[in-house]
Amino acid sequence: MKALGMAMCIGLAAAAPAWAEQSQAEQADRWRDLKLAVFGDRPVTEGTGVIALDAPARAQDASLVPITISLSAGGGTGGGRVKAVWVLVDGNPSPLAGTFTFGPAADPHTLRTRVRVDQYTLMHAVAETEDGRLFSAERYVKAAGGCSAPSLKDPKLAMSRLGQMRLRVDGEGPLAEGQAASAQLLISHPNNNGMQVDQVSHNFIPPRYIQDITVRYGDEVVLSVDADISLSEDPAITFGFVPHGPGPIRVDVLDSTQAKFRQEFPVTAGRS
Amino acid sequence: MQEVAPGIWVRPGVHEEATAANQDGIANIGFIIGRDAVAVLDPGGSLADGQALRAAVRARTSLPVRYVVMTHLHPDHVFGAAAFVDDSPVFVGHARMAGMLVQRGEFYRNALAEVLGIDAAGDYAKPSLLVEGTAEIDLGGRTLHLRAHPTAHTDNDLSVLDAQTGTLWLGDLLFVDRVPALDGSILGWLTQVAALRDAPARLAVPGHGPPAVPWPAAADAQTRYLGGLVRDIRAMIARGGDIETAVATVGQAERSKWLLFDDYNGRNVTAAFKELEWD
Numbered sequence: 001m002k003a004l005g006m007a008m009c010i011g012l013a014a015a016a017p018a019w020a021e022q023s024q025a026e027q028a029d030r031w032r033d034l035k036l037a038v039f040g041d042r043p044v045t046e047g048t049g050v051i052a053l054d055a056p057a058r059a060q061d062a063s064l065v066p067i068t069i070s071l072s073a074g075g076g077t078g079g080g081r082v083k084a085v086w087v088l089v090d091g092n093p094s095p096l097a098g099t100f101t102f103g104p105a106a107d108p109h110t111l112r113t114r115v116r117v118d119q120y121t122l123m124h125a126v127a128e129t130e131d132g133r134l135f136s137a138e139r140y141v142k143a144a145g146g147c148s149a150p151s152l153k154d155p156k157l158a159m160s161r162l163g164q165m166r167l168r169v170d171g172e173g174p175l176a177e178g179q180a181a182s183a184q185l186l187i188s189h190p191n192n193n194g195m196q197v198d199q200v201s202h203n204f205i206p207p208r209y210i211q212d213i214t215v216r217y218g219d220e221v222v223l224s225v226d227a228d229i230s231l232s233e234d235p236a237i238t239f240g241f242v243p244h245g246p247g248p249i250r251v252d253v254l255d256s257t258q259a260k261f262r263q264e265f266p267v268t269a270g271r272s
Numbered sequence: 273m274q275e276v277a278p279g280i281w282v283r284p285g286v287h288e289e290a291t292a293a294n295q296d297g298i299a300n301i302g303f304i305i306g307r308d309a310v311a312v313l314d315p316g317g318s319l320a321d322g323q324a325l326r327a328a329v330r331a332r333t334s335l336p337v338r339y340v341v342m343t344h345l346h347p348d349h350v351f352g353a354a355a356f357v358d359d360s361p362v363f364v365g366h367a368r369m370a371g372m373l374v375q376r377g378e379f380y381r382n383a384l385a386e387v388l389g390i391d392a393a394g395d396y397a398k399p400s401l402l403v404e405g406t407a408e409i410d411l412g413g414r415t416l417h418l419r420a421h422p423t424a425h426t427d428n429d430l431s432v433l434d435a436q437t438g439t440l441w442l443g444d445l446l447f448v449d450r451v452p453a454l455d456g457s458i459l460g461w462l463t464q465v466a467a468l469r470d471a472p473a474r475l476a477v478p479g480h481g482p483p484a485v486p487w488p489a490a491a492d493a494q495t496r497y498l499g500g501l502v503r504d505i506r507a508m509i510a511r512g513g514d515i516e517t518a519v520a521t522v523g524q525a526e527r528s529k530w531l532l533f534d535d536y537n538g539r540n541v542t543a544a545f546k547e548l549e550w551d
Binding site: 011060064112161 | 288289290296298317346347348370371374512514515516519538539541542543546549550
């Protein structure tokens with residue numbers, strides 16, 4: 001992806017190159033094709049009342065665009081709880097940034113993460129409700145001309161920290177049994193697509209990106225994520241969960257080289 | 273050009289984004305004349321910028337340009353290198369510059385070509401003298417002391433001390449008037465500037481700002497801005513704040529104090545947030 005490995009450069013902050021911006025018709029066509037590729041002929045309805053997508057109209061850093069997905073319990077349509085969300089960055093070479101599937105310990109309410117945006121593009125979040133219906137929300141994002149901060153500011157630091165995780169549970173004091181809570185997970189990982197260059201050998205570093213993330217509370221799955229290169233470096237995911245029992249929260253990560261990382265977090269609110 | 277100290281010449285850049293009108297002449301560039309040779313400090317932002325600098329050298333001395341020191345890899349400082357290739361100078365850069373140029377050089381060339389056209393963009397030159405730690409270059413009775421810094425403004429910042437006049441050429445380790453732009457480590461940048469305060473220099477040449485400023489006093493504003501970002505972002509992270517709110521609110525008290533603030537503050541906050549959430 002062009003945005004990867006690209007530096008903040010002073011002076012070249014202005015508009016994206018002319019070829020980067022597609023017409024509305026082209027954007028609509030592309031979304032139609034994407035829907036077909038991901039969902040087949042299942043109808044995808046405009047999702048007001050079920051799902052909303054928030055993203056900055058103009059990204060500060062195209063490699064690190066924060067998005068917030070808001071989900072209504074029950075959807076107001078009687079469709080039931082949201083069981084999965086797909087995040088798509090239409091204009092990316094690999095548009096499906098991630099599929100987030102909610103487990104029994106999830107509170108599918110607010111989901112936040114950060115994605116890479118390669119060009120001015122529509123972005124979509126699609127929710128699947130309990131009854132199998134699909135609902136979409138849409139945003140148009142202007143990536144800052146591709147001139148955005150590099151993935152690896154300090155490659156040695158990145159590698160020494162590879163696979164380490166942080167979890168911050170919102171709020172003060174211990175969690176209340178059965179009461180919805182929210183947490184942010186940070187995973188240190190370069191999530192690169194193979195366009196990085198080794199500083200010493202000047203060869204391309206092979207791609208290495210996170211493919212699977214599973215978050216559990218005790219034995220129950222909270223969230224499982226199928227991810228791809230459109231997820232930002234050092235993924236950050238904010239999610240809701242309902243604690244039953246003493247925990248702990250356990251996170252398992254698998255990357256494309258089949259490397260596995262696991263970390264456990266005791267369950268008191270606050271940074272760990 | 274201004275002679276800020278005996279034999280040290282600076283062409284201040286304009287506080288703008290790169291345009292065809294300014295030919296990416298937006299950084300402070302210049303040269304130092306010794307008894308036997310000249311060192312160019314940042315060859316400029318484009319072919320035209322570099323050619324103008326070269327003409328400025330020739331207008332003042334016939335001594336050979338023996339060194340072209342590139343303080344860091346951003347295009348506004350190095351794309352004028354193409355204008356000096358025929359002088360066969362030694363191109364000098366931080367040891368990490370070579371690898372980063374392989375990774376980003378083409379992107380920079382394309383981005384600059386979008387603004388100036390490919391013929392006018394110029395090109396960087398691969399450094400053949402790579403500095404790790406410190407190095408010295410001798411211009412004949414005039415030694416320049418080079419320091420390769422740990423990650424600060426970028427991950428390949430080089431500073432130059434002319435001991436003869438007590439002048440520090442800082443490249444983008446120092447911004448004055450124009451808002452600092454973070455492309456490395458905010459904590460590293462604060463640390464490196466703090467360490468440089470003790471250098472035996474009373475004058476500094478910033479990468480953007482007036483051609484010369486008193487040292488170390490001129491670092492105070494930048495330290496206040498960057499230090500404020502660190503303080504406020506850390507407080508926000510401790511409160512469970514998210515990156516979007518940080519971008520909207522952090523640093524705004526400094527808005528009236530810096531040029532091009534709105535163009536860069538949000539990106540600075542984004543980059544610093546990402547660094548500090550792992551701190």
